[in-house]
Amino acid sequence: MNWPLFSMIYSMAATVIVGLLIITALVTGFNEIPHIQIAVVVGLLVSIPAGLFFTKKIANITGDEEENGHRV
Numbered sequence: 001m002n003w004p005l006f007s008m009i010y011s012m013a014a015t016v017i018v019g020l021l022i023i024t025a026l027v028t029g030f031n032e033i034p035h036i037q038i039a040v041v042v043g044l045l046v047s048i049p050a051g052l053f054f055t056k057k058i059a060n061i062t063g064d065e066e067e068n069g070h071r072v
Contacts (some may be wrong), residue, residue, distance in 0.1 A: 001057050010051035017050065018043030
């Protein structure tokens, strides 16, 4: 796996997903600190599979995917 690519995609996905969840929580009336903290944690956890998915998609497009240290 291309870890630099994953870290970049994860940071972008985490920012977007956490932002969406915080805005959703505030709009729906869950505006207390514990609700916001839960939104942040859920957003960070949901961003991991999203980052992995898009990293693999981009690596397949660019042909830069590695498997066991060898280029595929």
